[in-house]
Amino acid sequence: MARDITNPDFAEPGIGAAQKQKLFTGKNRDGIPGWEVIQDAVQLVALPPGARPAGTAGSQALRLKGEEPGQAGAVSQTVRTTPGRRTTISWMESPDLSGGSERIAGEQEYTVVVRPxxxxxxxxxxxEVFAPAETAGAGWCRRSVEFVPAGVNVTVEFSASPRGGRAALITGLTLSAGAGRPAPPPEAFGTVTGGPAKPSRVPSS
Incomplete structure (x- = not known):
């Protein structure tokens, strides 16, 4: 089985009431439990009740960019898996529809890498590369990546596009293990003995 992801709803550390945001970089001593900031900066965003994804405990989400233009953030987490067992990581995604900056094509794209x-x-x-819908009224949707682990641990990375200042929000991560690798067809080995059966001779009347 796959082990649960640590801090899957980015609920820790609690940053206060919505719409508060808090910046995290690789230099933060307290950091985001379970997650390592491996590039530039990211932000935790407190979500008001009406803006939370249905079916999750997510009162906070991760914004994959920092406060300054060009701060294309990235985070990673290493989780325990079962080698050879088909595994799926999924999460909730929402576009950043905040105003105040010129919209740039592809600025909310982000990349998910799983290795090995x-x-x-x-x-x-x-x-795999994802891009949330940026239409008015677009809400949360579930995304996923399926893979077969090559070892007892895999590292999952989320990284933002360097274009523009807006970034996707993610929360509500899950990790689930399914069927194992298909078994190869059985190989039969043996020794043929004896000869073909002879037809019985029927006595003539």
Whole structure:
């Protein structure tokens, strides 16, 4: 089985009432429990009750950029998995629809990388790019990446596009293990003995 993700709703540390935001960089001593900031800066955002994803405990979310333009943040977490067992990581995603900055195409794109995973060439990585819908009224939607772990641990990374100042919000992460790797067809080995059966001779009348 896959072990649960630490701090999946970014509820720790609590940063106060909505719409408060708090900046985190790799230099923060307290940091975000379970998560490492591995690039520039990210922010925790307190969500008002009407802006929280349904079906989760998420009163906070992670914003994948810092306060300044060009601060394209990234976070990672290493989790325990079962080698060879198909695993899915999923999360809730929301676009940043805040005003105050010129909208730039692709600025809310972000990349998810999982490593090491099984590939046709052996242990490698799984990499997928996501972009939330940016239409008015767009809300939370669930995203996922499926992979087959190549070891007992995998590292999951979320990183923002360097374009523009707006960034996707994520929260409500889950990790689930499904079926194992398909078994190869059985190989039968043995020794053929004896000869073909001879037809019985029926005596003539």
């Amino acid at each position: 995973v099984d590939t046709a060439r052996g242990p490698g990585l799984k990499k």
